[in-house]
Amino acid sequence: MKKITFNNLLLICLVCVHFNTHGADNQLKSKIDTSEAAIIEDQSKPQLISRQFSFTEGPAVDKNGNIFFTDQPNNKIWKYGLDGKLSIFLDNAGRSNGMYFDKKGNLIACADEHDQLWSISPKGKINVLLKDFEGHRLNGPNDLWIDNKGGIYITDPYYQRPYWDRTTPDIKGQNVYYIPSNKKESFVVISDFKQPNGIVGTPDGKYLYVADIGANKTYRYLINADGTLSEKLLLIEQGSDGMTLDEHGNIYLTGKGVTIYNIKGKKIAHIDIAAKWTANLCFGGKTKQDLFITASEAIYVLHMKVKGVE
Numbered sequence: 001m002k003k004i005t006f007n008n009l010l011l012i013c014l015v016c017v018h019f020n021t022h023g024a025d026n027q028l029k030s031k032i033d034t035s036e037a038a039i040i041e042d043q044s045k046p047q048l049i050s051r052q053f054s055f056t057e058g059p060a061v062d063k064n065g066n067i068f069f070t071d072q073p074n075n076k077i078w079k080y081g082l083d084g085k086l087s088i089f090l091d092n093a094g095r096s097n098g099m100y101f102d103k104k105g106n107l108i109a110c111a112d113e114h115d116q117l118w119s120i121s122p123k124g125k126i127n128v129l130l131k132d133f134e135g136h137r138l139n140g141p142n143d144l145w146i147d148n149k150g151g152i153y154i155t156d157p158y159y160q161r162p163y164w165d166r167t168t169p170d171i172k173g174q175n176v177y178y179i180p181s182n183k184k185e186s187f188v189v190i191s192d193f194k195q196p197n198g199i200v201g202t203p204d205g206k207y208l209y210v211a212d213i214g215a216n217k218t219y220r221y222l223i224n225a226d227g228t229l230s231e232k233l234l235l236i237e238q239g240s241d242g243m244t245l246d247e248h249g250n251i252y253l254t255g256k257g258v259t260i261y262n263i264k265g266k267k268i269a270h271i272d273i274a275a276k277w278t279a280n281l282c283f284g285g286k287t288k289q290d291l292f293i294t295a296s297e298a299i300y301v302l303h304m305k306v307k308g309v310e
Contacts (some may be wrong), residue, residue, distance in 0.1 A: 001098060001244075001254050002030050005113070006132060007213060009263060013094065014217075016090065016096055016276070018174045022039045022093050022207070026235055035180055035196045036260075036268055036269040038305065038306075039246065039248075039250060039260065039268070039269065039304060039305055040269060040271070040304060040306055041302075041304065042301075044302060044304075045302070046271060046272075046273055046274075046293060046300040046301065047159055047243065047300060047301050048274075048298060048300055049080065049298075049299045049300060049301055050086060050298065050299055051077075051087075051297050051298040052297075053071040053074065053297050053298070053299070054071055054073035054074050055071065055072050055073050055279070055296060055297065055299060056069055056071055056072075056107070056240075056279065056280075056294035056295065056296070056297070056298065057069065057070045057071075057072050057097050057242075057279045057280055057294055058070040058072075058096060058097050058098045058143075058280060058294070059093040059099070059111070059280055059282040059284075059292050059293075059294050060098040060099040060100050060107060060282060061072065061101065061282050061283065061284040061288070061292075061308070062101050062107075063101070063105065064082065064132050065082055065284050065285045065286050065287075065288060065290075066080065066081050066082055066284065067079070067080040067282070067284040067292045067298065068080075068101075068107060069099075069280075069292070069294050070093060070096045070109075072095055072096065072097060073220045073222075075090045075091070075092060075093050075094075076088055076090065076091055076093055077090040077093040077096055077097055077099075077107075077109070077120075080128060080284075080292065080299075081097060081228050082286060083134075084287065085276070086112075087234045090120065090124050090217075093109070093110065093111070093204075094111025094112075094116065094118055094126075095111060095112050095161070095163065096109040096110060096112075096113070096118070097110045097111075097112055097140075097141070097142050097143065098110045098141075098142055098143030098155075098199075098242070098280070099107075099144075099146060100144050101146075102119070102146055102150065103146075103150065103221065105122050105160075105276045106119045106120060106121055106122070106157065107119075107120040108120075108129070108144060108146065108152065110140075110141035110142055110143060110144055110154065111141070111160065112133070112140040112141055112142070113140060113161075113163060114133045115131070115137050115138040115139065115140050116128050116129075116132075116138070116141070117129045117130040117141050117144070117152070117154060117179070118287050123194070128176075129152075129161075130186060130225070130266065131181065132197075133171060133177065133186060133188075135170070136170040136171045136172040137166075138156050138162065138170075139156045139169045139170075139171055139174060140155075140156065140158060140173065141154050141155070141156055141157055141176045142155045142156065142158065142159075142187070142196075142197055143197060143198055143242060143243075143280075144159050144199065145199050145200050145201045145208070147183050147201060147206070147223065147227075148203070148204075148205045148206050149179050149227075150181035151163050151178060151179060151181050151227050152156050152179040153176060153177070153178050153179075153189070153199055153201070153208060153210075154176065154177050154179070154199075154248060155176050155196040155197055155198070155210065156171075156174060156175050156176065156177060156196070157195045157196055157197055157198050157213075157273045158174055168261070172247060173191055174186045174193060174194070174196055174214075175189075175190060175191050175196070176188070176190035176191075176193070176196050176199070177189065177191075178212060178227040180227060182287065186266050187227075187261065188211060188228065189229045191282055193210075193212040193214065193215030194212055194215045195212060195213050195214025195215075195217065195240075195301050196210055196211070196212055196213075196309055197211050197212075197213040197239065197240065197241055198211040198218075198239075198240040198241055198242045198243035198253070198254070198280075199211070199227075199243060200215070200243040200244055200245055200251075201223065202245065202249070202309070203245075203309045205224065206223060207220055207221065207222060207223060208221045208229060209221075209235070209251060209308075210247075211239045211240035211241075211243060211253065212239055212240065213239035213240060213255075214239070215238055215239065216237070216239040217234055217237060217238070218234075218235055218236040218238060218239060218240055218251070218253065219232055219233060219234055219235060220232075220233045220235045221233070233249075235261075235296055236251070236253070236261050236265045237267040238253055238255075238272070239253075239255070239276070239280045240253035240254050240255060241254045241278070241280060242254045242279055242280025242281055242294075243283050244282050244308060244309075245308070245309045246260070246293060246304070246306040246307065246308055246309065247306055247307045247308070247309055248262075248263075248306060249262070250262055250264040250268065250306070251261070251263070251265075252281060252291075252308035254277075254278040254279060254280055254293075255277070255278060256277075256278065257270060257271050257273045257278050257294065258270070258271040258273065258281060259271075260276055271293075271302065273293060273295045273300060274295075274298075275295035275296040275297070276296045277295065277296050278293060278294075278295045278296075279281050279294050279295065279296070280293075280294045281309060282308060283296065283304070283307065283308020283309075288302060288307040288309060289304050289305070289306065289307050289308075290303055291303075291308070
């Protein structure tokens with residue numbers, strides 16, 4: 001029998017420790033990226049909260065976990081509180097669509113009644129942040145995301161509205177704009193989409209995901225220090241109306257229910273929603289584990305195993 005020396009024994013132990021540690025890490029990453037069971041509660045189904053609306057959109061979560069969303073045809077912004085109660089936050093809401101809270105607690109809204117971007121204070125005071133681009137009326141701000149510098153990305157597709165006084169756009173092309181935190185001058189960051197719509201960025205400010213719903217594709221961009229975008233990557237062969245991310249970087253797209261992809265663009269789950277169209281979603285609640293979903297005339301909630309990043 002060959003004698004095992006102390007040095008050989010030490011080497012074997014070190015190899016075992018390395019394998020166990022890194023093997024566990026790899027198994028955990030694999031579970032996070034690829035397992036539906038890792039993100040959705042067992043046997044959990046979306047729970048209907050209410051079906052009293054005309055078309056729900058634009059869910060946004062405040063710092064406490066309360067959800068604000070729009071009923072666009074009825075021109076109202078609603079609040080779904082932590083107590084489970086619904087209340088109207090704002091009447092005459094500018095036909096708001098996509099919304100997002102800034103760090104000061106203001107609700108930033110794509111108010112497409114007059115194709116503007118609004119900042120709405122906690123008391124409902126309205127301040128117009130953007131009303132045109134280079135003197136031309138915007139197509140119709142649709143969705144937005146705010147980076148950790150306070151800069152705002154907005155998608156500006158053209159969807160003809162019955163309440164508009166025009167039937168053609170003032171701006172050629174359907175663009176994505178960036179408004180720097182100083183709010184002095186906005187500029188185009190994407191100009192080659194058929195119809196940009198859903199948009200969301202990573203909390204570290206590194207990547208921006210934007211859906212070209214007209215081409216049925218979703219892209220990832222690297223965010224540069226000045227707010228411009230580079231390294232365009234076709235990540236998912238699916239477009240989206242609204243979008244959100246969870247704490248593991250999984251991407252949630254909407255349309256026919258909710259489809260979830262991992263950071264590599266691999267489909268890992270689908271959530272059926274009993275509605276004609278699933279428009280948008282975000283995470284809320286006390287622990288940010290309640291996935292709030294706006295879907296046609298209704299709103300739903302689904303408790304998740306993961307937390308949202310908003």
